[in-house]
Amino acid sequence: MAATNLEVWQKGLVVKIDSAAPTIRKITLRQSMPVKAEPGSHIDLILKSGKQQLRRSYSVVSQSPDFVEITIGVLKTRNSRGGSIAMHELKVGDVLDITQPIQNFPLRYSAENYILLAGGIGITALVEMGEALKRARANYRFVYVVKSRNLAIFANDLATTHGDNFQLFVDDEANELSVEHLVSSAGQGTELYMCGPIRLMDDVRREWKKHDLDITNLRYETFGAGGWFEPEPFKVHIVDRGLEVIVGENESMLDALESAGLEVMADCRKGECGLCELRVVNSKGKIEHRDVFYSEEQKHEGRKIACCVSRMVSSDDSPEISVIFG
């Protein structure tokens, strides 16, 4: 599990774009300083969206045998922080600033057995892990959950590669995954690696706890994308600065506060570190906590919010939140 999490920037030349599905592109980049991507690794890249520079993370789906070309998968979604739209506008010949592959989601080889659980575009983080487990002749199951069949862009390849170890669940074909059933098949020697929507991962975490399984055997990566609800605009009152900021549907609360000129302390920007925490005074609507920093109890109390990923939602009214900036 040799993690290489040093950030080394290089150029990535777009050499191939595949429209795998109407909303999904496979983009192949030629690295200027090629490095091998270990299973579970990702690259960060810088996108230009209007005047803004966006930094986004994408898992490495596959790599050429000489390590020079890496392929990533990008889902175009409203429910994101704006990066996927810019990514879908890329053309062959474009050059991006990208990092060499970074490893924050390492696969360990000595577990008794494994479950790989991919939800939607989260599959991109797990394809290489599946290959590695197959090569290692490990005891594993590969579970792939999608909303509808046309989004299951990797399903045919995975079925061919993994045979009986592979299972596809398609929500709109009344073939839904039972998370409870899945987790109850895990034992103390099982490691579960997952990447997918926060809702799916929350369900798994809850079941994992319920079954009293070792929490360190539950491995996941979030990138802070995807919530339970469609994002909507909301208003933020910064009580101790007398400021009001509107957060648009395509930006994060952190982005909006920074655009308004506030210097916010933040680091991971994916809901893991807790540095961007703000204290909540009151709110209209519901806080949708999209982070993995707070416990369920803390999220339920709602006294604090990780503004890099979490948002306000409301079914009827226009949502608002009042916070103390400190």
Place this chain on the structure above:
Amino acid sequence: MAATNLGSTTTTKITNFPLNAWYVAAWDYELTRNPIARTICEKPLALYRTESGKPVALADACWHRLAPLSMGKTIGADGIQCPYHGIVYNSAGRCVSMPAQETLNPSATVPSFPAVQRYRYIWVWLGDPALADPDLIPNMSQMDDPNWTGDGKTIHADCNYQLIVDNLMDLTHEEFVHGSSIGQAELSEAEFVTTHTENSVTVTRWMKNINPPPFWKKNLRDVYPDYEGKVDRWQIIHFYAPSTICIDVGVAKAGTGAPDGDRSQGVNGYVMNTITPESERTSHYFWSFQRNYRLESQAITTQLREGVTRVFGEDEVMLRAQQEAIDANPNYEFYNLNIDAGGMWVRRILEKALKAEGRSTATFSTPGNK
């Protein structure tokens, strides 16, 4: 017509090290519940044992602020606690406890490297963990076979590991470096045979009907106290990639059939050497002298260990001086002699191993290195 230069790099002066290999990180006795720090292949490691005795090798830097975990203490069944802010990792390098928060950051891990105890050593694998098959550990069975006994030490050598491998692959240097113990002129006079496979090299040398040098005279007398005559002496050097060298050595009463396989009238030792790169210019050199006679005698074990310590001390001085001379003369090349055949096959094997990893033989910033 000039000969074609094929650009062989087998005379690289400071050789890079393959990472997809098992290297000895420590003696078995060195690993306890108290973590130790050791740098292997330029990676600082924290080494300790779990409560059940399993060896653990973690990167020696906490995920949070890189404080050395080796300064911390073991905790629970298999964990280690950072001495600075108390973050706890398990033996897989996964954070199990974080200060002042109710959850664990999912990216909080430190690299954990495969570690295996075998032949009285702790072996670690720093390359691709998917390839870390313990069956690839070179055979050093004389280390803990009940028919053998012996002991050794660790030399912290101030030179590139390849220079030590060179030293052990060509023992003609014994005449000049170890003249008072094991050296003798017959070493250079006797013919030797070199054979090789994909990942091993063997150099065999027999010196028949010679006077034993002091070291071997003493050893033979430990079994045959009255023997005064000549001996047949052998040195069979077994190299196993990337840097283990087991040397079958011994003498038998001359003419009693040892060269044909009957060693019953002699004494047999195995010099077990395994060299672990620490940095490009320093190495951990683990050795032991094993023997298959007079197993009951602790005195002989200690005499041999101390005797070989003195002999290897002479190598240590030469190797340091050689490394310094290499660095002081960046514009001069290595040249090869016929006696270097064994060492040259080793270089070919290492070159291929490095190439397979996509790494060059000499990536180091050595001035004048090819």
